[in-house]
Amino acid sequence: MTEWSSGGIYESYVGRWSRLVAAEFVDWLEQPAGLRWLDVGCGTGALTSTILRTADPASVLGIDPSEGFIGYARSQLVDPRVEFEVRSAAELPDGPFDVVVAGLVLNFVPERVAALRRMREIGTTVAAYVWDYTDGMQLMRYFFDAMLDVRPQDREHDEGRRFPFCTPEGLAGLFRDAGFRGMRTREIVVPTVFSSFDDYWEPFRGGQGVAPAYLRSLDPADQDALRDAVQARLPIEPDGSVKLTARAWAITA
Template identity: 50%
Template sequence: MEERPPDVWAEADAYERYMGRWSRQVAEVFLARLGIRSGLRWLDVGCGTGALTAAVAARCRPGAVVGLDRSPAFLRAARAAAPAPARFAVADASALPFRDAVFDAVVSGLALNFLEPPAAAAAEAARVVRPGGLVAAYVWDYAEGMAFLRRFWDAAASVDPAASMRDEGRRFPLCRPGPLRALWTGAGLVDVTVDPIEVPTVFNGFADLWEPFLSGQGPAPGYVATLAPAARDRLRTRLATILPAEPDGTISLAARAWAVRGRRP
């Protein structure tokens, strides 16, 4: 079996154009729905470039908020953009560097699929939150609801059947409500709910959608980076033919994430 190359997460600017601009919209909706009071201690696990951490700092009036990630490059971008009192550190989600029950809320945005193993990360989140505290996260619905990625992988599979093995909808079972719920209950959390969040993804034209796939950041761009120029051109042409472009070239799609939440008993 062909060995899949590791997903690359190193260039913050490239990630922002590829996914960050949409993840920031989801972060705002996610936090608005949590409805948590001010003055609390927050932890953001797998914070990446800091979209969710910054949103917590800006809108939730936290007493403290810490963002953790494995990518030093992403954390540099997060530090530069996030308002006070946010602070950041390099850490492993499977071994959080905190004692038990020190946070009021532990959150994670678009990271669960990339935390290995996710059950250990969920257990650690439950460990460091206080009794009664909130543990909540969201992931893209790669299987069906992340429209521009769904179009990308459908196009890729039509010109290269082997691409289906790299499809995030196939690789990541946590992109569905059932597995998310099971992950949370398996970590001992109670009052678990899973709800959709949908945001618009409007591209100025095909180049605005296609060029971020050339960045090498994440699974789909990582796949594109493996292609020879001719194969890349075939994929580009096929993708352009199946996208719903408006007369002015605008491409209007939608992206759905699944948000899961629960409390430590």
């Protein structure tokens, strides 16, 4: 079972890279100052902090079902324009909001189309981004490709298989089913550079997220075997660093 509780550990795993994507995402939306924003599945506050820093909002409400993540976000973002609430995408607040955004969360929402319909009801502009799990999110792709080699019986844990709709066409289809028209999509690619293999691997041991939770479920011998398989696959530089990229797909309507 995937854990979502420790904001600090999640930051070291993927939150820090989400912040890079969030900056390009908010810039791409080109929203004027003084708007009311809702951040659905705000997590540790990566997207919320970017909105506060770059979009000059009147207010931002961040919601997430994880009390641990909300607690972390509150501790990091002290700003009179922002509020946080513990609630899920199935319990969206009443609007209206000028902009409703969801960063790296749609694939974890069980009733995605219903949630998007509700976002359309309460928001003037709705936008989201997800990782390209099948190909472009390299730090996860190397992990799961190694898993498929050493434990092919566990292939259903592969996020690329679990979330095949995380593509421009898949996102557009979800938005279309929710009643949106005139969607725009784009690719966002950011560097994910690790100082060493340990710098890459240590966040996987924290249990926060799909791949780390899967790793924690294995016995120590299997964990070591998977670690060795990942290390053998990674493009490790002569100085020990690991230089990867992460691709996300964004959509707005």
